[in-house]
Amino acid sequence: MKPILVIHGPNLQLLGTRQVSIYGRVNLATINRRLRALASSLGVRLTILQSNHEGEMVEAIGRAKGRYAAIVINPAAYTHTSIAIRDAVEAVRVPTIEVHLSNIHAREAFRQQSLIAPVCRGQICGFGAESYLLGLQAALGLGRMGR
Numbered sequence: 001m002k003p004i005l006v007i008h009g010p011n012l013q014l015l016g017t018r019q020v021s022i023y024g025r026v027n028l029a030t031i032n033r034r035l036r037a038l039a040s041s042l043g044v045r046l047t048i049l050q051s052n053h054e055g056e057m058v059e060a061i062g063r064a065k066g067r068y069a070a071i072v073i074n075p076a077a078y079t080h081t082s083i084a085i086r087d088a089v090e091a092v093r094v095p096t097i098e099v100h101l102s103n104i105h106a107r108e109a110f111r112q113q114s115l116i117a118p119v120c121r122g123q124i125c126g127f128g129a130e131s132y133l134l135g136l137q138a139a140l141g142l143g144r145m146g147r
Contacts, residue, residue, distance in 0.1 A: 122138060
């Protein structure tokens, strides 16, 4: 199986100290370590990117076709604002799973709408750091099913 691309969006480098009542105390390095451990146990390689820049995320998605079996993305605040990320996901047709630490549907009204979810295979939210692991497992399941 081709590797899986994991993209962390803006401000996620602040996890563990930023709004811990919402996002928890787990930092990004720990999430990445857990992702790599799960991927290794399943024989899958990961490429992980964290960016605060929409254009960098769009470029990474644009390069994904033919290189990655799937994308696991937490667009963070861009979830609610980025038509560019949405269009990139739709254009490359690489199976994509959207993940969020918090349950965006139980938060402020402006956070409840995802522009990205309609062009993804699925969305996982509300399980804290576990959302990423569930997203990776979902992405691997898509690959096994040939979807």
